[in-house]
Amino acid sequence: MGKIKVGIIGTGGIGERVMNAFLSHPEADVLEVFDGNAKRLAEVSAKYGIAAAADYRALFDNPDINLIYIAVPPKFHHQYVMEALHSGKNVLCEKPLASTVAEADEMLEAAESTGLMHAVNFPTIFGGGFLELERLARNGFLGNLRRVELHCHFEEWPRKWQQNSWISSRDQGGFVREVFPHYIQIILHLFGKISDVRSSLELPDDPEWCETGIIASGRLSNGVPVLFNGLSGLGMKEELRFNLYGDEGTLSLRNWSELWAARKNEPLQRIEVEGSNSYHAFIDELVKAFEGQPARIISFQRGRDVQEILDKLLKE
The missing domain is CATH 3.40.50.720 (NAD(P)-binding Rossmann-like Domain)
Incomplete structure (x- = not known):
């Protein structure tokens, strides 16, 4: 072509x-x-x-x-x-x-x-940090998977570089709609369907403004719990953590590209991976x-499956 x-x-x-x-x-x-x-x-x-x-x-x-x-x-x-x-x-x-x-x-x-x-x-899955996380997870580094957790904490939302007319609106914006889909897609890619999704949103009084917090949960097909945790308006620098906890090891993808890992009786340590332009x-x-x-492209089928979870997370 x-x-x-x-x-x-x-x-x-x-x-x-x-x-x-x-x-x-x-x-x-x-x-x-x-x-x-x-x-x-x-x-x-x-x-x-x-x-x-x-x-x-x-x-x-x-x-x-x-x-x-x-x-x-x-x-x-x-x-x-x-x-x-x-x-x-x-x-x-x-x-x-x-x-x-x-x-x-x-x-x-x-x-x-x-x-x-x-x-x-969904560019995150093409980055070196995720590719190494995927390799380790599929090769048994975790042992038996115990829990999947996503933590997204923001000093402010929207961020300073995101000032526009819609990014803070309840019907189109918010960090759940803008950031969570990347990680929902990763969970679906690695582990398959998420079911039994339950969500609790923190919403401002103004109905035009997006969420300021969320605590939500779901389960993988094998029963492993999935936790979603997000907050904005915090006294800290933005931090994103996608954590996989197993009985033999733990993996953490931080701030999109940093990979941290630990085995039993070891502290989490950053793993240097070859950089790549995702x-x-x-x-x-x-x-x-x-x-x-x-x-390796993310089709509309996967986009649709992500949307199904997103709708459940944002249901008021």
């Missing part, structure tokens, strides 16, 4: 980050971008020398574009994904896939019926998928 030729809808912080990854990859080109914020669109177009579309539909009509990357707020994912698929374009969508599992079901059905490539942007590794896999080779 040749190079991946990308059209991008949405040029916010994450959208620009992924755009840079495409631009620096030898097997990808970014041909055209669109953003509903005309000032932002002009800035990005001028900065990178990429054509700016006056209307997002121009990307669907561009015959040279073979992949649409959708990096807009979650409530717009369904609309843009459905239109892109109906226009015959392969789709990469930001997480979470949708606003509800019902929307995700429609998107998955449409994607599978077209035979087009469909993927969700976005470049992800695009390498997209290239394989475009060439019809087996590829």
